[in-house]
Amino acid sequence: xxxxxxxxxxxxxxxxxxxxxxxxxxxxxxxxxxxxxxxxxxxxxxxxxxxxxxxxxxxxxxxxxxxxxxxxxxxxxxxxxxxxxxxxxxxxxxxxxxxxxxxxxxxxxxxxxxxxxxxxxxxxxxxxxxxxxxxxxxxxxxxxxxxxxxxxxxxxxxxxxxxxxxxxxxxxxxxxxxxxxxxxxxxxxxxxxxxxxxxxxxxxxxxxxxxxxxxxxxxxxxxxxx
Numbered sequence: 209x210x211x212x213x214x215x216x217x218x219x220x221x222x223x224x225x226x227x228x229x230x231x232x233x234x235x236x237x238x239x240x241x242x243x244x245x246x247x248x249x250x251x252x253x254x255x256x257x258x259x260x261x262x263x264x265x266x267x268x269x270x271x272x273x274x275x276x277x278x279x280x281x282x283x284x285x286x287x288x289x290x291x292x293x294x295x296x297x298x299x300x301x302x303x304x305x306x307x308x309x310x311x312x313x314x315x316x317x318x319x320x321x322x323x324x325x326x327x328x329x330x331x332x333x334x335x336x337x338x339x340x341x342x343x344x345x346x347x348x349x350x351x352x353x354x355x356x357x358x359x360x361x362x363x364x365x366x367x368x369x370x371x372x373x374x375x376x377x378x379x380x381x382x383x384x385x386x387x388x389x390x391x392x393x394x395x396x397x398x399x400x401x402x403x404x405x406x407x408x409x410x411x412x413x414x415x416x417x418x419x420x421x422x423x424x425x426x427x428x429x430x431x432x433x434x
Contacts, residue, residue, distance in 0.1 A: 248410030
């Protein structure tokens with residue numbers, strides 16, 4: 209079995225922490241999150257409120273946004289000395305109901321993980337705008353799958369005890385397909401950008417439980433050396 213090769217001096221130089229007056233480049237998607245109300249909404253705006261503002265969307269969380277919600281530090285702008293090379297976008301939708309249900313005689317949540325995701329994925333449109341120009345305008349939400357998912361197995365069992373039926377179920381679904389890549393666009397530190405999810409009418413979630421959405425701009429962050 210061949211061992212690992214050593215790192216060359218030129219490779220080290222290409223990836224060293226930069227000296228003053230230079231820049232470095234890292235893979236660093238820009239992300240933001242929001243609560244999707246159980247009753248639906250007609251618009252959700254992302255990248256408008258940075259860390260320390262707004263309200264966290266984390267389940268059980270209280271207070272303003274933290275890095276658990278977003279990595280945006282300026283409202284709708286990149287910090288001075290930072291630029292972003294954007295190559296695509298993805299949506300991560302997390303229903304408020306858990307993938308596993310039961311044992312219960314109440315079937316209200318059976319299949320609702322799938323139902324919530326389906327209701328969301330077949331509706332709405334996404335608009336990504338830099339300053340006053342659209343770079344993405346597409347519909348519906350199923351077009352923006354994430355490259356990440358929860359992998360595993362699913363099962364369901366049914367039991368009849370003393371005349372009452374109970375059901376255990378493990379269910380999971382996610383948006384799937386090729387990543388939504390775009391012709392790369394370069395966002396300067398002084399350029400405003402915004403992303404919105406829009407609906408002509410509110411789309412309620414069948415489970416009647418609020419969900420959580422992450423939107424991620426895929427790309428590389430180019431930073432001036434400190």
